[in-house]
Amino acid sequence: MQQKSIPFHKTGYFSSLICDYLAEKENLSQFYNRFPSVENFKSQIEEKRGAFKVQSRTVLTHAIQNQYNNLETSEQTLQNIESLLLENTFTITTGHQLNLFTGPLYFLYKIVSAINLSKELKETYPEYNFVPVYWMATEDHDFDEINYFNFKGRKVQWNRASEGAVGELSLEGLEDVFNLYSKALGISKNADYLRDLFNNAYLKHTNLADATRYLANALFKDYGLVIIDANDTDLKKQFAPYIEDELLNQTAFKSVSGTNKTLSKAYSIQVNPREINVFYLKENLRERIVFEDDVYKVLNTEINWNKNDMQKELLEHPERFSPNVIMRPLYQEVILPNLCYIGGGGELAYWFQLKQFFNTVDVPFPILLLRNSVLIQTKQQADKLKKLNVSNEDLFLKRDAFINKKVRQISNIDIDFSPQKTHLEAQFKELFALAEQTDKSFIGAVKAQEVKQLKGLEHLEKRLLKAQKKTLADQVSRITGLQEQLFPSQSLQERNTNFSEFYLEYGQELIPNLIKNLEPLKDEFLILNL
Incomplete structure (x- = not known):
């Protein structure tokens, strides 16, 4: 291995x-x-x-x-x-x-x-x-x-x-x-x-x-x-005091809501707390507990309690109270x-x-x-990747970026117009300097022309890349087929494939x-x- x-x-x-x-x-x-x-x-x-x-x-x-x-x-x-x-x-x-x-x-x-x-x-x-x-x-x-x-x-x-x-x-x-x-x-x-x-x-x-x-x-x-x-x-008896605190004081809601305000300034929030983060659990039933009109209710049922009855239910049947993701x-x-x-x-x-x-x-x-x-590769897949000059970093690229990169690498035509774009930008730099010395109102027209010319080059580059994809269709098919084997449905293998596929091949050694x-x-x- x-x-x-x-x-x-x-x-x-x-x-x-x-x-x-x-x-x-x-x-x-x-x-x-x-x-x-x-x-x-x-x-x-x-x-x-x-x-x-x-x-x-x-x-x-x-x-x-x-x-x-x-x-x-x-x-x-x-x-x-x-x-x-x-x-x-x-x-x-x-x-x-x-x-x-x-x-x-x-x-x-x-x-x-x-x-x-x-x-x-x-x-x-x-x-x-x-x-x-x-x-x-x-x-x-x-x-x-x-x-x-x-x-x-x-x-x-x-x-x-x-x-x-x-x-x-x-x-x-x-x-x-x-x-x-x-x-x-x-x-x-x-x-x-x-x-x-x-x-x-x-x-x-x-x-x-x-x-x-x-x-x-x-x-x-x-x-x-x-x-x-x-x-x-x-x-759950061990946890009952925390459930009671949650039901009476909504502690999780208050604490997590405060954290979310800070965390959300830089990152996406994964979950949002409920005012009560507890379910009621019985056979064929798991529904949220809410507090409305001074009464604790189990949603989508007729079950409800006042405060004392709720505490009695928790004391006698802690197994019926189920924590949510929070x-x-x-x-x-x-x-x-x-x-x-x-x-x-x-x-x-x-x-x-x-x-x-x-x-x-x-x-x-x-x-x-x-x-x-983990990404598991068979020996055959690893050998093909080496033969096709596909690096591990390449494999993790999204499909379009992966294809574009490999087509540029294997093409016998230079599809990268970066030198032409650099040359064009240098020419327009001279035109901008000229406009500054003569008529500054001319600067806008120069800028518009620069944008147009660069877009034109990008368009030509994309057309050439598309044409090369057709010319190199067999090679593109091989590399994308290999990526699809390792990234089923363009997602991580570990999030898609069941262990039994690999157990079939590797058995007790897996x-x-x-x-x-x-x-x-x-x-x-x-x-x-x-």
């Missing part, structure tokens, strides 16, 4: 917010706690250790053990769960939706990032334990975002009605999905493994949360991954001895909005780490190779030649 990398800011696929964060721009420092360097974890450990209660460790450990009751897993994972009882154990957490059969590739990269960072921290701080955690987003209700995955250019989709939290969804209809997917896999040892994995996850469990837990455990149990479903009564990060940090959250660019963008909110409720804010991003090559703190986009 060979690897190369390029800085995130050179890919063109990451926002100015993320690029500025990675560059440690001073204007962003108020929106996070500590930058993700291995040295900074020492202070993060000390801060979290002082704030996290022993009782919270007991509740957390018992809750996770209950969730693992019927799941065969590795000794390393069981030891990691047990170690959560110890005051010198901390978590490195990533989270993801319950995408069908993991969804896009970056599901793997998130978890590998958490595993590898935990290993690196253990090497640096051997007196502590570091547990990689995958937080299942079981309380989400955006079924249309998770009910499919892409396989060999086709959409494998699970069609059914959905209400309430996705984790509790029954798995009806997935047998038909399995049959279609099974046929598409073909015949091989690796195809048989994928069939068994899908079958055991989705056809032998009763709900989506259990199926996803089985799937993630099967893929990563050898690396000690701990999977948590936070839709748990005992865990409150979920706080929930995570309250119930886990967590040091770092690993997420994609969009996730980190909304975490930046929450620093002041965490300060207000006096909960340590975790270190934020951009997950690893995940170990990712474990071997991904460096969470490197801050560069990795290109792997398998």
Whole structure:
């Protein structure tokens, strides 16, 4: 395996917010706690250790053990769960939706990032334990975002009605999905493994949360991954005081709204807070709670309470209260001895909005780490790229810019009119000087003529480029076809392709190779030649 990398800011696929964060721009420092360097974890450990209660460790450990009751897993994972009882154990957490059969590739990269960072921290701080955690987003209700995955250019989709939290969804209809997917896999040892994995996850469990837990455990149990479903009564009891504060005082709304005013001066805002950032959760129901006319109401239902009844409901049934995107990060940090959250660019963008909110409720804010991003190339693809003189930086160009650059490079005609434009501008500089000495009213006419002449050159350049594209159509087709293989639908491979495409070819070596090559703190986009 060979690897190369390029800085995130050179890919063109990451926002100015993320690029500025990675560059440690001073204007962003108020929106996070500590930058993700291995040295900074020492202070993060000390801060979290002082704030996290022993009782919270007991509740957390018992809750996770209950969730693992019927799941065969590795000794390393069981030891990691047990170690959560110890005051010198901390978590490195990533989270993801319950995408069908993991969804896009970056599901793997998130978890590998958490595993590898935990290993690196253990090497640096051997007196502590570091547990990689995958937080299942079981309380989400955006079924249309998770009910499919892409396989060999086709959409494998699970069609059914959905209400309430996705984790509790029954798995009806997935047998038909399995049959279609099974046929598409073909015949091989690796195809048989994928069939068994899908079958055991989705056809032998009763709900989506259990199926996803089985799937993630099967893929990563050898690396000690701990999977948590936070839709748990005992865990939510731990969080109930924060939910009550949110319902009574709208703390998140006030804090995050203030942060957004400052952050929006330079960057786009990822999410906007509600006045109350809590859902009410029951079977087939997850609806927002609002406060109107001195009454707490659950939207689109007849459920409502006065203040005392609402507090009683929270005390007796904390499991019925579900944090939204603004409150979920706080929930995570309250119930886990967590040091770092690993997420994609969009996730980190909304975490930046929450620093002041965490300060207000006096909960340590975790270190934020951009997950690893990877482009996997086969040996054949790498050889073709070399033969066609396509660099890794070229591949990340948008389609038109990519074609234009390569046509200019391979054409036997010089399509770059820059020298002519420079010459023309020099001539007009002389005309401007002449106009200054004679008739200054003539300057406008000279300027208009300069613009016209330059536009004419640009038009000729575009026509020549277009003509050369036709002449070089075969070569253009080869390079764009290669880019399309690596950037399906002109998007990042990791956001489109399912891991099973690569497992078919590389089998059991796929995940170990990712474990071997991904460096969470490197801050560069990795290109792997398998």
